[in-house]
Amino acid sequence: xTRAMLALLRRDLRLxxxxxxxxxMPLVFLFAVLILVPLGVxxxxxxxxxxxxxxxxxxALLASLLALEHLFRPDLDDGTLEQWWTGETPVGxxxxxxxxxxxxxxxxxxxxxAPVAAQMLYLPDRALSTLVVSLLIGxxxxxxxxxxxxxxxxxxxxxxxxxxxxxxxxxxxVLIFATGxxxxxxxxxxxxxHLGLLSALLIxxxxxxxxxxxxxxxxxxx
Amino acid sequence: xxxxxNKQTICxxxxxxxxxxxxxxxxxxxxMKALLQADQVGFTRSGxxxxxxxxVCLNAGQALVISxxxxxxxxxxxxxxxxxxxxxxxxxxxxASLAFLGHLxxxxxxxxxxxxxxxxxxxxxxxxMAVNRAMARVGxxxxxxxxxxxxxxxxxxxxxxxxxxxxxxxxxxxxxPYASLDDAGGELVDQLLDEHLAxxxxxxxxxxxxxxxxxxxxxxxxxxxxxxxxxx
Numbered sequence: 110x111t112r113a114m115l116a117l118l119r120r121d122l123r124l125x126x127x128x129x130x131x132x133x134m135p136l137v138f139l140f141a142v143l144i145l146v147p148l149g150v151x152x153x154x155x156x157x158x159x160x161x162x163x164x165x166x167x168x169a170l171l172a173s174l175l176a177l178e179h180l181f182r183p184d185l186d187d188g189t190l191e192q193w194w195t196g197e198t199p200v201g202x203x204x205x206x207x208x209x210x211x212x213x214x215x216x217x218x219x220x221x222x223a224p225v226a227a228q229m230l231y232l233p234d235r236a237l238s239t240l241v242v243s244l245l246i247g248x249x250x251x252x253x254x255x256x257x258x259x260x261x262x263x264x265x266x267x268x269x270x271x272x273x274x275x276x277x278x279x280x281x282x283v284l285i286f287a288t289g290x291x292x293x294x295x296x297x298x299x300x301x302x303h304l305g306l307l308s309a310l311l312i313x314x315x316x317x318x319x320x321x322x323x324x325x326x327x328x329x330x331x
Numbered sequence: 332x333x334x335x336x337n338k339q340t341i342c343x344x345x346x347x348x349x350x351x352x353x354x355x356x357x358x359x360x361x362x363m364k365a366l367l368q369a370d371q372v373g374f375t376r377s378g379x380x381x382x383x384x385x386x387v388c389l390n391a392g393q394a395l396v397i398s399x400x401x402x403x404x405x406x407x408x409x410x411x412x413x414x415x416x417x418x419x420x421x422x423x424x425x426x427a428s429l430a431f432l433g434h435l436x437x438x439x440x441x442x443x444x445x446x447x448x449x450x451x452x453x454x455x456x457x458x459x460m461a462v463n464r465a466m467a468r469v470g471x472x473x474x475x476x477x478x479x480x481x482x483x484x485x486x487x488x489x490x491x492x493x494x495x496x497x498x499x500x501x502x503x504x505x506x507x508p509y510a511s512l513d514d515a516g517g518e519l520v521d522q523l524l525d526e527h528l529a530x531x532x533x534x535x536x537x538x539x540x541x542x543x544x545x546x547x548x549x550x551x552x553x554x555x556x557x558x559x560x561x562x563x
Contacts, residue, residue: 116453120439120446127441188435194415195431196455331376331416 113198114206121210131179135172135215139222142168143229154231161230162240162291166284168226169219169244173251174276176215178269180207180259181326191330201319204326208249208256208319216248232295239294239304243287246307253314254279260325282310365390366533367412367429367502372421373557374404374411380557381407384420387552389502389533394524394549397537403556405537406434409504412535427501427533428457434506436491440480444471444490447479448497455498465496469519484511492523503527503534509541517541 125132146164147157184190193203223244227237258275262268290303365388373384382404389395397405410416412423413431438447448462459465466472469489474482482490488511495503508520524534525546536543543549 110456112456113454116450119453120442120450123446124439124441186435187439188433188437189439191410191413191415191433191435192431192437192454195413195429197428327417 110198110202113196114202117203117206118210121207122213125210125214131176132214134175136218136222138172138175139165139168139219139226142171143226147230158231158233158295161227161232162236162288162295163284164230165219165223165226165240165244166247166288166291169216169248170251170280170284172219173211173215173248173255174273176211177255177259177272177276180211180256181263182259185263185330190326194327194330200323200326204256204260204319204322208252208322211256212249212252216244216252220244220248232291235297236291236295239300240291242304243290243300243307246304246311247283247287250283250307250311250314251280253311253318254283257318257322257325260322260329263326263329283307286310365424366427367425367535368423369412369418370422372408372411372418372423374407374416375419380419382554383557385552385554387412387535389535391501391531391533392528393533393547394528394543394545395533395535395552396543396549397535397552397554398539399537399554400556401539403554405539405554406506408554409433409506409535409537413504425502428455428499429502429504430455430495430498430500431504432491432495432506432508434510436479436487437494438479438487438490441478443476443478444482444493445475447490448493451494452497455500457499458497459499460496462493462497465493468496468523469493470515485513485516488512489516489519492520495523495527501532503532503536505534505536507538508536509538521545 142164146160150156150160181190193200220241223241224237227240232240255276258272258279261275262272265271286303286307290300290307293303294300367387367389369385369387371384371386374381382399385408387395387408397408399405407416409431410433411418413429414423414425415431439450442450444466445462448465452458452462460468463472463475466475469492471486471489471493474486479487479490488508492508503524505520509517512520521544524536524543527534528545528547
């Protein structure tokens, strides 16, 4: 069981390395936002530090969204997806594995480079740890929500518009609590309430979304 | 040995002692020997049955050939048996590991042949033949480093067959295994099936071109489309 999950993770990462350009998209996106927005709104430290949490988070969200089109579709097209049902491993666990590799490719780079982004946007140092923690809790949540939406739209050709429409209302709470936490920390207030709510959302998503995603995938492989 | 036939299924076995005390629905197959058994399984698409519900019983050492015209539901039946589709009617029970080889070869084009086969071994968790031997067996010796997308259609089918060999699984469900293979490839499929059956495995395959020539006579199942003209 774990062996199958590890095999899948290994293959996903190997494919990601082989499609090097695609896998670097999240980082390219993050830095494009970080460089272009100050050019647009002006480089004043006060303004930038106020919008920094939102900008990092929007970049993380869009990076996650970009890779969703390729989350299950290639596997559906080449027949590897239907093989998930023929083995002994519960499909829910394979779905979790796939979402984990999606997070490793889209979420983790953003987290690693978040301190750099914070420096570029004059985010107060005391909010840096909160920013990283909020990303640590929040980006898996983005992958989970995106996974469900991606599985639901798998049956539709060119479902990316539908995909975005499905995702946006679901990620609004994530965005509100995460940026709320960072802004609170930047103002010297406690971010615990926001991070607690974010964690609650994550727990809810981890328990329910793999089940829903499995059901949605099954509907779409007919 | 008693030969007992029930509409679409033929199973060869000795009747168990409690045979006549069983409910009628359970009489047609001997559960101890059946690696995969389906009782009246059917599949519905938008509320309509795709094919007439079928009984399938796969015993060790015995193959089943599924035939029927285009669109009769051969692939759908195999996918139901593989567990990929949820049967809408009937019951499915399986007591052994399973391999499904469908229209799509289930290989990643960006990985080399060797990497694809290594994945099959690891994913199933039951190592079978070594990768190099399996590739030589299906006639792909020396192509281990070639990306799978650079293979021809027939070579891709052969890679799929090698995928059956590198992991040990008892039930093989093959959807049109002879498609896009040359004559030698067809014989290869027959040989692999013979070896698999001799090793205590079982197989179900759908075909409408070449009939398998096996050492043991396979069971046969003809399935019929259930869609009537009322469907619009």
